[in-house]
Amino acid sequence: MTRFATPRLRAALWVTAVGVVAALALGRPEPVAVAAPFALLVLIGLSLPRSEPLEATVRLAEERVRQGDMVRGELELVSPTTSDRLEARLVVPPGLALEVEQRALAVAARTPRTLELTFVCNRWGAYSPGPLRVRRYDQLRLVADEHDVELDARLRVYPTREALRALVRPLGTQAAVGDQVARTKGEGIELAELRSFSEGDDLRRVNWRASARTGELVVNELHPERNTAVVILLDTFAELGTGRNPLDECVRAASALAERYLARRDRVGLLPLGGTMRWLRPASGAVQRQRIVETLLEARPLPPAGEGARLVVPTRFVPPQALVLALTPLLEDAVVRALLELRGRRFDLAVVELPPLSYLPVEDEGVRRLVSLERDLLRSRLRARGIAVVEWAEKQSLEVTVRAMEEFRRKAHVVRA
Amino acid sequence: MNGLVPFACLIGIVAMAVALLAFWEDGLWLGPAAIALGYALSLAPRNVTLDHGAPAVAVGLLAAVELGSWSLELRDGPEERMLGRVGLVLVVLAAAFAVSIVVLSVGGVQADAGIALFAVGAAAALVLFALLAGPPLRLRR
Numbered sequence: 001m002t003r004f005a006t007p008r009l010r011a012a013l014w015v016t017a018v019g020v021v022a023a024l025a026l027g028r029p030e031p032v033a034v035a036a037p038f039a040l041l042v043l044i045g046l047s048l049p050r051s052e053p054l055e056a057t058v059r060l061a062e063e064r065v066r067q068g069d070m071v072r073g074e075l076e077l078v079s080p081t082t083s084d085r086l087e088a089r090l091v092v093p094p095g096l097a098l099e100v101e102q103r104a105l106a107v108a109a110r111t112p113r114t115l116e117l118t119f120v121c122n123r124w125g126a127y128s129p130g131p132l133r134v135r136r137y138d139q140l141r142l143v144a145d146e147h148d149v150e151l152d153a154r155l156r157v158y159p160t161r162e163a164l165r166a167l168v169r170p171l172g173t174q175a176a177v178g179d180q181v182a183r184t185k186g187e188g189i190e191l192a193e194l195r196s197f198s199e200g201d202d203l204r205r206v207n208w209r210a211s212a213r214t215g216e217l218v219v220n221e222l223h224p225e226r227n228t229a230v231v232i233l234l235d236t237f238a239e240l241g242t243g244r245n246p247l248d249e250c251v252r253a254a255s256a257l258a259e260r261y262l263a264r265r266d267r268v269g270l271l272p273l274g275g276t277m278r279w280l281r282p283a284s285g286a287v288q289r290q291r292i293v294e295t296l297l298e299a300r301p302l303p304p305a306g307e308g309a310r311l312v313v314p315t316r317f318v319p320p321q322a323l324v325l326a327l328t329p330l331l332e333d334a335v336v337r338a339l340l341e342l343r344g345r346r347f348d349l350a351v352v353e354l355p356p357l358s359y360l361p362v363e364d365e366g367v368r369r370l371v372s373l374e375r376d377l378l379r380s381r382l383r384a385r386g387i388a389v390v391e392w393a394e395k396q397s398l399e400v401t402v403r404a405m406e407e408f409r410r411k412a413h414v415v416r417a
Numbered sequence: 418m419n420g421l422v423p424f425a426c427l428i429g430i431v432a433m434a435v436a437l438l439a440f441w442e443d444g445l446w447l448g449p450a451a452i453a454l455g456y457a458l459s460l461a462p463r464n465v466t467l468d469h470g471a472p473a474v475a476v477g478l479l480a481a482v483e484l485g486s487w488s489l490e491l492r493d494g495p496e497e498r499m500l501g502r503v504g505l506v507l508v509v510l511a512a513a514f515a516v517s518i519v520v521l522s523v524g525g526v527q528a529d530a531g532i533a534l535f536a537v538g539a540a541a542a543l544v545l546f547a548l549l550a551g552p553p554l555r556l557r558r
Contacts, residue, residue, distance in 0.1 A: 011445050018454050140505075
């Protein structure tokens with residue numbers, strides 16, 4: 001707890017000092033008569049005891065909300081002493097805003113006082129509102145005791161829900177049943193081809209119409225429906241020093257993609273590049289969805305890794321045949337190297353690039369062109385190595401970007417074939 | 418000396434005005450202190466008789482400090498008990514007037530003060546300056 005002299009007490013001290021010195025210098029009583037009330041205030045102010053810390057608790061109507069939502073809450077204050085003026089300011093982390101940050105109120109001793117709060121959740125993240133900065137004045141407003149009260153409220157703000165219907169389909173499928181038609185043949189619904197009946201074939205698979213046309217028994221070959229494994233690679237080196245940063249978009253996209261893949265029974269993992277975020281092995285189900293979203297909330301933009309830095313991509317977390325979907329502005333050489341290394345290990349890799357020029361205020365047309373050329377060169381380099389790279393242009397929906405990626409991969413596949 | 422009195426008072430008034438307009442907290446002590454200095458300088462000529470207006474000056478200065486600092490406090494949120502605050506200010510001003518009259522009456526008695534009383538006054542001044550510079554009275558943030 002810190003005690004401060006208010007401007008009132010400081011003024012009283014100075015006037016008293018001037019009065020006493022002037023009275024001594026002039027040998028007259030009037031300056032002392034002017035200073036006497038101020039001297040009395042100084043004495044009172046200095047003799048006031050320190051007050052005990054205040055107790056405060058925050059209750060929130062909801063603890064899990066979406067970005068852009070408003071959360072109502074209550075702040076309960078219990079002061080051990082009476083105060084005619086108590087200024088309370090709740091410090092909220094960036095990304096969260098309060099409709100009214102500071103209040104001045106009068107409190108009675110040991111009587112709870114409740115204040116209404118409204119939080120505006122501007123950005124996704126895991127937040128702990130607080131501390132509460134309290135400044136409590138004495139009755140004569142001569143001294144103020146200031147202290148911080150830690151609060152134990154937690155608020156988790158999830159990224160806005162992105163409507164997504166299209167998905168980037170992995171080239172390979174996994175063993176478990178899912179929604180994606182596998183390239184292999186087996187038990188399923190989707191027709192693959194017709195072939196002549198051979199001994200041991202199930203009679204239920206005989207295609208009677210085709211058999212009648214050809215005069216011999218023909219059976220249907222089917223594609224089985226399998227699930228896929230997708231690993232989302234999140235580039236957290238996205239600190240650009242501007243108000244907006246690509247990481248916000250990356251997290252929003254990762255959340256939407258994970259939700260959509262998991263909805264069709266695929267296995268989804270999360271590999272953040274850089275930082276202290278944990279890696280999540282691919283898994284399916286509602287628990288994994290929750291795990292991914294909770295992990296994404298911990299994402300913080302990191303400063304550049306620097307030249308020569310090397311990123312460790314735990315390839316043991318990436319199952320064979322899995323699609324590695326990277327969300328990155330491709331700004332860091334270390335990230336580009338990590339992507340090339342993944343591709344070198346024959347992983348199915350797709351990169352959604354968030355062009356940094358959308359986030360940087362570059363006015364000079366020449367500089368913009370130069371940067372664009374550099375980006376084109378980088379994309380060409382990656383594509384030449386068999387990595388599908390698609391730009392997620394500013395103001396373009398994720399749906400359009402994903403469709404563009406799917407189209408790109410389909411065409412690239414045809415060309416390779 | 419005559420030129421210094423209006424100069425000190427002008428500095429005080431300007432400091433108070435700046436304090437209120439620009440939320441400059443230091444102006445709240447600089448202003449009243451400068452005006453008090455100006456008042457003391459106006460008493461410097463030896464032929465001036467006892468000034469019975471000193472309590473009014475004290476109340477005036479205190480009112481300026483009270484209302485000025487109240488105005489700065491309102492920047493951090495409105496007052497909840499406005500009437501109580503007004504009452505408190507009036508009580509403080511009345512008490513200040515009474516204290517000032519008593520001190521003036523006692524100090525106005527013609528008596529030989531002597532070196533002991535002068536030493537007490539000098540010690541009081543030193544204590545005040547020590548308080549002003551000391552850590553317990555830091556200006557609030």
